[in-house]
Structures are given as C-alpha cells and as structure tokens.
Amino acid sequence: MSAWAQFQVKGTIVSGIDSEPMIGVAILENGTNNGAITDLTGNYSIQVRNSNATITVSFVGFKSQTIQVNGRNVININMEEDTKLIDEVVVVGYGVQKKSDITGAIASVNGDDIKNLSTVDAGAALQGKAAGIQVLNSSGAPGQGASIRIRGYSSNSDKLGPLLIVDGLKVDNIQYLDPSMIASMEVLKDAASAAIYGAQAGNGVVLITTKTGNSANGRPKITYSFKAINQRLGKTPEIFGAKDWIKYKELSGYDMKTLCQSNGVDYDNPQETDWIKEVFGDSWATQHSVTFQDGNDKGHFFTSVNYLNNDGIVRGKKDTYTRLTGQLNADYQLYSWIKVGTNTSIEKWATRNVTHQSAYGSMLAPALLLDPLTPVYWDSVDDFTTDMKEQYATNPELIRKAANGKYYATSKFQMDDNGNPLLQRDRRNAKSSGFTVRGTAFADLNPIDGLVMTSRFSYIIAQTNNHDYAEPYYMNGQAKATDYSISASANNNHYYQWENFANFNKTLFEKHNIGAMIGMSYTEYRSDNVSASATGTGGNKILSGDANNFKYLDYVNSAETTT
Numbered sequence: 142m143s144a145w146a147q148f149q150v151k152g153t154i155v156s157g158i159d160s161e162p163m164i165g166v167a168i169l170e171n172g173t174n175n176g177a178i179t180d181l182t183g184n185y186s187i188q189v190r191n192s193n194a195t196i197t198v199s200f201v202g203f204k205s206q207t208i209q210v211n212g213r214n215v216i217n218i219n220m221e222e223d224t225k226l227i228d229e230v231v232v233v234g235y236g237v238q239k240k241s242d243i244t245g246a247i248a249s250v251n252g253d254d255i256k257n258l259s260t261v262d263a264g265a266a267l268q269g270k271a272a273g274i275q276v277l278n279s280s281g282a283p284g285q286g287a288s289i290r291i292r293g294y295s296s297n298s299d300k301l302g303p304l305l306i307v308d309g310l311k312v313d314n315i316q317y318l319d320p321s322m323i324a325s326m327e328v329l330k331d332a333a334s335a336a337i338y339g340a341q342a343g344n345g346v347v348l349i350t351t352k353t354g355n356s357a358n359g360r361p362k363i364t365y366s367f368k369a370i371n372q373r374l375g376k377t378p379e380i381f382g383a384k385d386w387i388k389y390k391e392l393s394g395y396d397m398k399t400l401c402q403s404n405g406v407d408y409d410n411p412q413e414t415d416w417i418k419e420v421f422g423d424s425w426a427t428q429h430s431v432t433f434q435d436g437n438d439k440g441h442f443f444t445s446v447n448y449l450n451n452d453g454i455v456r457g458k459k460d461t462y463t464r465l466t467g468q469l470n471a472d473y474q475l476y477s478w479i480k481v482g483t484n485t486s487i488e489k490w491a492t493r494n495v496t497h498q499s500a501y502g503s504m505l506a507p508a509l510l511l512d513p514l515t516p517v518y519w520d521s522v523d524d525f526t527t528d529m530k531e532q533y534a535t536n537p538e539l540i541r542k543a544a545n546g547k548y549y550a551t552s553k554f555q556m557d558d559n560g561n562p563l564l565q566r567d568r569r570n571a572k573s574s575g576f577t578v579r580g581t582a583f584a585d586l587n588p589i590d591g592l593v594m595t596s597r598f599s600y601i602i603a604q605t606n607n608h609d610y611a612e613p614y615y616m617n618g619q620a621k622a623t624d625y626s627i628s629a630s631a632n633n634n635h636y637y638q639w640e641n642f643a644n645f646n647k648t649l650f651e652k653h654n655i656g657a658m659i660g661m662s663y664t665e666y667r668s669d670n671v672s673a674s675a676t677g678t679g680g681n682k683i684l685s686g687d688a689n690n691f692k693y694l695d696y697v698n699s700a701e702t703t704t
Contacts, residue, residue, distance in 0.1 A: 283462030354441030560620030
C-alpha cells in the first residue's frame with residue numbers, strides 16, 4: 142500500500158464576463174481521477190497528492206485552464222469566455238448562424254474528423270460522427286454508397302433518405318465526393334431547422350460544404366494522399382461442413398450412405414466445398430488524391446483530382462468500380478460590395494456488377510444454400526447428373542464451361558434453383574458507365590452593412606450507359622435459362638436550379654440581434670432515355686459475331702426477338 146502526504150487547495154472561481162461566481166465548474170488533478178466541482182457560491186476544495194500537483198479547470202463555453210499548484214493553498218481563478226466556440230457558425234438553410242443562436246436540432250461534423258477515415262464513401266464517413274444519424278450499407282457492392290437515415294423521421298414513400306445539398310446544389314447522392322474534400326457537414330434533424338426546404342426536407346437535410354483555398358495571403362499548398370483499404374466480409378456466415386450436412390439430411394429421413402455411394406461421394410471422408418470462400422475473398426480499394434490551393438485578400442482557389450479503384454469482395458474481377466473526379470472551387474472579391482465564385486465537379490465512373498437478386502439467377506443465394514458435397518467444377522461429361530447429360534446431348538451450348546476448360550458442377554443431392562454461384566457470376570456481363578458535371582456559379586452583393594444578396598445558378602448534366610449480356614445455361618430442371626439476352630440503355634439527365642435570396646443581420650446596442658431572410662428558388666428537370674433489348678433461344682445464337690468479342694446490340698441477329 143502506498144500513501145501520499147495530501148495537500149489541500151481551495152478557492153473561488155468567477156466568470157471573466159461579469160465577475161459572478163460560477164457554479165459546477167470542474168476541477169481535476171492531472172494524471173488522476175481525483176476531482177471536485179464548485180458549489181453555489183463558486184467555491185471549491187480539493188485534496189491533491191502534493192504541493193507540486195497540477196490541476197485543470199474547465200466549464201462549457203469557457204477556456205480550460207491548467208494550473209500548477211506550486212505550494213499554494215488558495216488559488217482563485219478567473220474563467221475566460223471561449224469566443225471561438227461561441228462565435229462558431231454553421232450552415233443553415235440559405236445562410237449561416239452562430240451556434241449560440243440556434244434552437245433547432247443540428248449536428249455538425251468537421252472535415253478534419255473524417256478526412257483520414259478508412260472509407261472512400263462520404264456517406265459512410267458520417268457513421269458514429271453525429272448523434273441521431275444512421276448509416277446503412279445494405280449492398281456492399283463497389284459504387285453503391287451507404288444510405289443515410291435520420292432517426293425520428295419516417296416516410297410512406299420509397300424515399301427514406303434526407304435531402305442532400307452540396308455547396309447549395311441539391312444532389313441525389315454524394316458518392317462522387319472524396320471525404321478529404323469536405324470542409325464541413327451539417328445535419329438538420331428536426332422540423333424547425335429544416336423547415337425552410339419545405340416538403341422535400343421531410344426526412345431531414347444534410348448540408349455539405351467543400352473546401353476552399355487558403356486564407357488571405359496564404360502560401361500555395363499542394364498535397365498528395367494515398368489510401369489503400371482492405372475489404373472483406375464483415376461476418377462470415379456459419380454453414381454446414383460436409384459431414385454435418387450429411388447428418389442433417391439423415392435426420393431429415395434421407396439414406397445418405399446409399400445416396401453418396403450412387404453419386405460417387407465418399408460417405409466417410411467426403412470432399413468439401415466452402416462456397417463462401419469460393420465466392421468471396423479479400424480485396425483492396427485504392428485512392429489517389431492531389432489538391433492545390435491558394436488564396437489572398439481578394440480571392441481563394443482550390444482544385445483537386447481524385448482517382449478511386451475499388452475491387453469488390455466477389456472473386457473474379459466481376460465486381461469493380463472506378464471513378465475519376467475533378468473539383469474546382471474559386472471565389473474572387475471584384476469590389477468591396479460584390480464577390481463572385483464557382484464550385485464545379487466533373488466525374489467519370491464505370492462499374493461492373495454481379496447479380497445480387499434476380500429472377501434470372503442470383504449468385505448470393507446458392508453461395509449460402511448449395512450443399513458442400515458438390516465440387517466447384519467437373520472435369521468431364523461423365524461427372525454430369527443424368528438430366529445434364531440429356532441436355533448436353535440435345536443442347537450442348539446450355540452446359541457452360543469455365544475459363545479453365547472445366548464444366549461448372551451442380552448438386553446431385555438437391556433439386557432446386559440454387560445453381561453453381563460461380564456460373565451465375567460468369568455467365569453475365571453487366572456494366573455501367575457515366576459522366577457527370579455538377580456546377581454552381583454565384584454572386585454575393587453587399588450594398589449596405591448587414592445585407593447580403595445572393596444569386597446562385599446551379600446545374601447537373603449527367604449521362605449514363607448500361608449494358609447487360611447473359612448466356613443461357615442448364616443446371617437442373619429449376620436452375621436454368623434457355624435464352625440468350627442482351628440489353629442496353631442510355632440516359633441523359635439535365636437539372637437546373639436558380640436561387641435568389643437576401644439575408645439581413647444586424648446587432649443593435651451590442652446586445653440585440655435581428656435577422657431576416659427572403660428568397661425564391663426555381664428548379665427544372667429534363668430526362669431523355671432510350672433502351673433496347675433482344676432475346677434468342679439456344680438453337681439460334683443471338684449474336685452474329687463471335688460471342689466473346691461482340692456481346693453488344695450492334696451485332697444482334699435480325700432473326701432474333703428485339704424490343
């Protein structure tokens with residue numbers, strides 16, 4: 142047991158604003174759990190280890206102080222107001238307000254809190270950063286961003302997410318944003334704070350401000366950052382091994398010993414396939430970012446280039462996402478009463494994906510449900526099931542071969558639609574690509590003290606192309622598709638947003654703040670879409686060229702069905 146010769150310190154703590162005693166101020170001896178708080182008259186008393194101890198004094202809205210005791214028994218403390226905290230502003234609707242003036246429920250996330258996170262998704266970066274925010278990742282596929290939900294909101298429509306606004310522009314997703322480009326995120330969580338946006342803010346609002354150039358007379362700054370993120374299944378499902386699956390079927394009334402013998406499976410030492418490991422594996426997402434920023438007393442300039450290459454956790458390079466993004470933010474003070482600027486981003490992306498859920502064959506369901514006695518591949522036709530041999534004799538093109546020259550195997554013990562998951566992965570070629578420009582041009586006018594008038598024109602121009610090709614196959618009477626299919630679509634979307642608003646804020650007699658805002662907003666949306674598809678039976682190939690090289694609509698046989 143150790144003991145210390147304790148030393149008593151006492152005193153009074155008052156506010157530096159009005160010299161009034163402060164109640165509930167925390168006093169903590171550094172390096173210990175020993176603490177005290179001030180009473181109703183601002184007095185405190187604490188027993189510290191020795192006369193050379195150090196104490197820290199803190200209270201919300203005031204600067205913390207670290208004080209060396211230095212043998213003093215009485216230490217009176219004057220607390221200084223933390224004006225930085227009191228004057229901190231947040232983006233609210235069509236302007237900014239001091240945090241101290243806000244009554245609505247608003248959560249703020251600083252860009253420094255998310256720039257080094259191990260995620261390339263701006264939405265996922267909110268996870269755990271603000272109370273009342275739920276971040277959901279239902280798919281996990283590359284390029285499929287996390288969904289944001291604000292607790293307390295609900296909706297009868299299919300749109301459950303909040304309204305997303307980036308630098309004043311309403312967007313349908315924030316996937317294009319690199320988290321390191323974000324200066325701040327404000328989440329308006331209740332009706333009072335989000336009311337200015339009307340019905341479209343029925344599920345809350347997320348306001349994002351991207352970075353600008355250096356402050357006045359700063360030095361030019363160039364940065365490069367690289368991220369490499371390892372990805373894997375968050376939790377591997379526990380499924381039956383071969384022997385456990387045999388016992389399970391025997392408990393269900395099957396004579397598994399006879400079935401194994403008739404199907405060429407060693408009952409005592411069966412071969413075992415872990416379908417989860419065959420389908421999923423570790424992967425990497427890599428991201429390169431280069432930024433340049435500068436500024437002076439007249440204007441600010443920020444630009445960045447970001448490249449992302451995200452391989453999904455599905456093996457075989459059929460689950461990928463690449464994105465190249467450029468961002469330009471600039472503003473310039475033309476005269477003392479007018480400032481102009483722009484925020485523009487250009488995004489080019491491409492993705493390949495596998496079928497998660499489809500009436501024409503899913504990859505995920507058989508990975509969970511296919512029995513472990515079934516191998517991944519068969520070497521020859523002799524290994525086939527009886528009905529596969531019959532199909533091979535009449536329609537050999539329905540029996541698919543893998544790139545290694547072997548045949549995709551199917552179960553000899555269960556007859557359902559759970560075909561080989563690797564076949565479902567490889568028989569489809571689905572990919573999408575797109576090009577999007579998002580921009581805002583604005584002018585701020587300050588004709589008189591306290592009045593700021595803003596005119597802002599924003600736009601989104603987006604083009605998306607989709608292509609899907611699927612080959613026929615046969616696994617059993619339920620897991621099959623007899624037609625080739627091919628489809629393509631092109632979408633062109635134009636969104637325009639013009640807003641004009643004025644904010645007036647004035648402080649009277651250094652005590653009273655008055656403020657008012659008036660404005661208008663006009664939006665227009667245009668969309669042009671075209672699509673085509675074709676199907677063909679196994680007897681007549683749908684494509685006029687080599688199927689491996691011409692899996693596009695341009696090479697569809699005129700004799701096949703097209704829409």
